[in-house]
Amino acid sequence: MLAPATRPSQLQSRLGPSLLSESMQAWRWLGGARSSGVGCPWLLLVASAFLLPAPGQPQQCSLAAPALTLQFADVGADQRVPVHHRLAGSMDPLYGFVQSFLDVVQPNPFPTELLRDALKDPPSANTSQILRYQTGYIICASIALVYFVAMPLIGLGICCFRRNRCCTGRIKVYSRSLLCQRNLFMFCLLLITLVILGGVICAFAANQKVREEIEPGTRDALNTLQALRRHMNGIPRGVQLTVEEFSVPKKHILSDLHNVSWSIGSTIHFLLKETVYSAMGAMKDRVQDLQNSQHHLQTVNKTVHTLTRYQSELESTLKDRKQSIISLLEDPQCTYCVSALSRARNLELGADFRKVPSVERVLKTLHGLPKANFSEMIHQANSSFNSIPELAVVKMAEVIQDLKEEIEKATERVQSIADSFPILDHTRPMNDALARAENSSRPYFKAAKHYEKYRWIAGVVTCTVVLLIVSCNILGLFFGTYGLVVREDPSDYESRGEAGAKLLLTGVGFSFLFSWLLILLVCVTFLVGGNVQTLMCKHWANQEIYKFIDTPGNLPPSMNITQRLGLKKNLNITSTYQQCKDGAGLWEVLQLKDNYSLNDHLNTTKYTKEFQKRLDSFNISFEDITLLSAEGKRDLETFRDSRIDRIEYADFPAEMRNPVVKTNVEGLAVDLERLSKVQSDRTLAAQLADEAQKLRRIQNSTVLTMEGLVVKLKESVQFLSTMAPGFQARINNTENQIGLVEAILPLQTQRILRQELDCFVRKEVGYVSQYLSWLRTVLMEDVASCQPFSTALDNGRVILCDRIADPWNAFWFSLGCCAFFLILSIIFAIETTRHLRPIRHRLISTGSEETYPFHIPRVTSLRL
Template sequence: MQAAGLLLTWVLLRPASTQQCHPSSPGSILRFTDTHAEIRVPALHRVPSSLDPLYSLVRHYLDLIQQNPLPTELLRAALNDPSSVQTSQVVQYELGYIICAAVSLLFTVTVPVAGLCFCYCRSQQRCGGRLRAHRRSLGCRRRCLLICLSITSLIILTSAICALVTNQRVKEQMEPGLGAVPDTLRTLRQHIANVPQGVQMVVDQFEVPRQQIISDLAGVSRSVGLSIHAQLKAMTYAALADLKDRAGDLQTSLHHLQILDKTVRVLTAARAELEPVLREQRQRVVALLDDPRCTSCASILGRAQSLELGADYSKVPSVEKVLKTLAGLPRSDFAEMIRQGNGTFNSIPELAVERMAQVIQELREEMTKMSEKVQSIADGFPLPDYTWHVSEALLKAENRSQPFLREVERFEWYRWIMGMALCSIILLITACNVVGMALGTYGLSKREDPSDYECRGEAGAKFLMVGVGLGFLFSWLLILLVFATFLVGGNIQTLVCRNWVNQEIYKFIDTPGNLPPSMNLTRQLNLRRDSNLSTTYRECKSGAGLWEVLQLEKSYNLDEHLKTPKYTANFQKRLGDFTTHLGDVRLLRSEGRQDLETFARSGVDEVDYGRFQEEMKIPVVQTSLPGLARSLEGLQKMQRNGTVAGRLATEAQALWQMQNSTVQTQEALVVKLGESIRFLSQLAPHLQERVKTTLATTASVEAQLPLQAQQILRQEIGCFTRKELRYFAQYLHWVGHTLREDVASCQPLATALDNGRVILCDRIADPWNAFWFSLGCCTFFLIPNIIFAIRLTKHFRPIRNRLISTGSEETCPFHIPRVTALKL
């Protein structure tokens, strides 16, 4: 019992602050409808291709051709005062391209002139034609020429295929790439124009946390009441149970005391009545047993002489004083008192609903006001007044770009047709080489005599000469197309793409004075005065909002507009100021307390219950009446004297009657007395402590219950407030993220710039440069191809003269006919 009291005291003294808020359930995470910008600028990326090694090789080649950095001074002069541009500056920067132009010009002039000279020489039969003599080394030379021509043909074929593929890829990428420019500009304008609608859609999503909070408000009061009841019920129920036990002790103790007093009185009176009867019975039995006629009666004479009374309850302590003190108790109805206390405590949840109804209604009204405050995010959003500069600049760029793009598309069509035609000619030259080598080699294998004419060998030689003729005829067109595309594509790569990747172009644009006033992008796009294109690009790339990069007359700080206290201050204050009393429970009224105090000082614990127990150990009669009666009955059977035998039977019957009528009744009273003594003796040592503990516990619970209930109320309201503030924080965080990352993000501007680089450099310039590089490889390998084809042609035609000797074959100026031996 003492341990239970200590446990209850610990429960009472435990601070409510140690209680923790309930963990957030999955439902506490709000789910917002996806609200994205209706107009998007999809990000483009470089697509891995099997031609990437070729693209990389071309870029390294162009880096060798053009090693100069971005010509800042030259570009500044060209943009601000084109007439001041000096030729020497252009030559110095384009020196690598000029050298390539000189090589191309030399090739353009030299190869056709060489072709004309070769044609003239062939017409005079001074070059080409047939070999004049057969030597042993001709087979080795022929094989070397075949291998060299095969290698050059394979290189030309591979380069031609690459040229065809890249030429087609340029065409495939050019049309969507050019179309993406106005589409992207138009998309940017639409994105900016749709920002207000997007912001309003984001603000309208406040309905999600508002409905969730209103739903939580509907159940918060009962939840608070149930939490108070759940956390305090152990303490309250323990106090009520303890009080019920003390009331039971009072009732039971009073009952047993009354039984004790009454039983002692009855036993005392019964002893007084039994004493003369027992003395008279003893005298008769002793006289009978002492009669000489009684046979064998001396054996039980001693037992009969000791027949006398035992326990004397007149000697036990009196409990009349205790009963007098407890007279009239209990004056209060403990059962009704406990029922009322239990009912009052169990009504706390309903009481909480009633007491919190007013503040719940005020919080609902506050949610309506909060919706109006959140609407101010959309109403105060500054973009519509400051984005018209950007929209105007984008519209102007869109209108100016379309004619230029149409011209580029038209010239690209011509380039593609010329590229396909020249690639077809190169494939035709390669086909002539392959057919010529195949026919010539086959003809040589079928010819027995080198001087014999073989039509297939001659046809192979002619195919080779057709390829040579086509090479001489179209080489100048090939080199012109190569140089034109090389000059355009190379400068795009080295002047634009290379400096676009390392952002040197942005630095050039940002440097004051580099661009003319009409091309001031900071002013045209209405960017911040302390900003530039590089800074704006980086900010937009990292997810800044449009309002953060524009030149606003008044600073607009979204973070200030999205601070939770700005919207939740009143909501939080109303909950913080709310207070009420929910734990006023009366467990023990004053009359009940007086009853228990009277019970404690009544002296129940001062009675010597040990004296009762000692007296109860003494039997009512010292000698067992049933035993003595059975002994007399046994002696009766042994008597020869009928008179003695009859008297023995009579005395035995009298003893049985005394036992059954008087002694057994007293023994039953002694048993009943023992039950009361046992209860009271067990209660007495702890009575003072139990009553004292019960009174102290009850008083402590009555005092602590309101305080504990108030602490739990504050804690539950605090947990509820934090939970609802998390809803606000989730929403405002989502608003900031959505506005910055999607609806009002300036990231599409950075994405558009990146897309422009991907389209121009990765998807158009790379295959464009790979095209002229592959076509140039074909063109320059035509020179060794022509040489090897001309040299190989002689080996496919019959040799003019042949000399046979026993030692070796030598060249002779005349032909010795073949002699055939005849058999006789």
């Protein structure tokens, strides 16, 4: 039995422009070529052109699954140095303004020569150089010193004048411009107070921000150093873990090798089964045509012989009956017999079967066919073709084992990456240097947290005092304004207005009393934070510090970074930092790539060359599948040359259309019986009835039998006449199709085998390429990356400059603004105080000018 063939539409949908469509196109063309007499060699050449791929034509993997995206373990997760960023906040504009102010205070470039002289042993930098470079800070410190000395003195002087009633007294003369003057002073005092309030709020926020950043900043700095050490210590283990991840592609490759032989055999079977099954189906149809033709030829021959024999017997019988019946009907005694006489005269044969063509010659030619056992032949071909998957498994077993051994060798080659990795010789001294840096920095971080506590307390106390002064100003303005509103006469005494004046004077007193402490705190924090920003942070960000370190002779030998890290070659910090930031590998930065080339170790060909070579040289020689044996071919050729199509089938209908007897025998018998009943002559009536009985016996025994044989003959002749015209072309096409399949099948098998092996190689090489690409990425970005070093440097700048120095500088800047606006606050508070007290009116006499503290009835009401 033939295996069920896949429908062409289904095959097309699964394969696209597949081999099936090409084969069917070739077969359709071959049918016309064979009928036109084209030779078989030429047909084979053309069919090969149809079925074999053109040079350079891209191969399509028919049934092979696409390569998966491999998932590898995150082996470098515990070795990464966390990146710190300064989060955007509401105080960023203030930070930027303070940095711009410091750029004005210190516009000088990085002090390369001064710093080099200062680092010498002994230092050679003189004081004049330092003072010249720090001119901006000296000027600012001088201003602070003047403020520090002048404010207490001025406050002491005002107290003395106040004691002698020489200042902050009352307004003695009323004028119409007094209202505008008083409002102007009060507005300016309020505006200045609000400015001081804004400044002290920013100072509070910045002071708290510094405190919030110091402890996590020191902790993050230590964590960064520890993460850097962990990164250095984890390089050997990390490299080994990345190498061990080769087990991921190895597992997939071994799994594919386990199934590849069956998959390839199944693919060959799947792609060619439509072709093979179609050829075997065509051969089966031709054999069926042969058998059917033999059957119908034998039927025709036997039926014609039988009809001829019956015809001879019927001819003599009808002749006797015709003469007898006519003589009875022509008897004068026979009444009403004229009507039946014409029918009796036609009682003779209508068809002459001796005239039909003879098929004995064709039958003789086909005698003994088929000599070949076509059923066994088709079964054997079907079994051989269906065993291709099992045969592929057997024939590929040896090469599959060799490929598994190559995978094991590739595993050893991958292990050599870890064994020969050059970083391992340099991690110990670098790790020791990082450990020393971590241990030496701990006391400083601890001290920074300790002193930060006192700085924070001083900042809170100072901000509280400034806030107290602001509160005095605001309350004084409130009570003073309220007193002015309710006072109907400028000379009236108002307790609330007097309370407002006293509150303003209290704020002035606090300003003089604590301003020197305020400016002292501002000056100290300014000198520290400003120099950190302009000397370190600014030049750290633009890499001037790295350039200073790179310049030979700037650092003393005891501070040589290369020696401290145990490196054999001097490093350029600037280029090294940039390379690390760009994601370079540590071995590249350490200039070890001359001794170790990662590209050579991660070359895919190094691990897959032998694998590909074995598959490229591998070939399978499948057993030739014989669809049509020589004996079967001779049977088909005998059938084709039997001249069955030369029989004159048109002569058969000519005789078969004629009735067996020209007249209706049954009808004539009925007429005779009817006539026998109306005859007066009993003897004649009996004779007519007897003839009617004889006619019925002829009808039932011979005529009906011959009519049945004619129907049978007609069916066989119809089949043969329908089959005969194109049977030679069908046999020729079947022979061409079978010959084409037998000739092309080995070529197509090799083509599909090569295509599937190439697809398999690309898939497995893709797994190795994925792994090597991942390995490169992990080594350069995680395990043996130099980026953690640049990240650590950037983290140090972010922690020191962005998270600590910026709020530190914002603190002293805000307090400094408060300190200098206190001067204006004092001036306007003193002037406003005079307007909050009742006005003394001046009386003029003839002898002298004297002021009396008595009430004058309503002069002018002074209101806000």
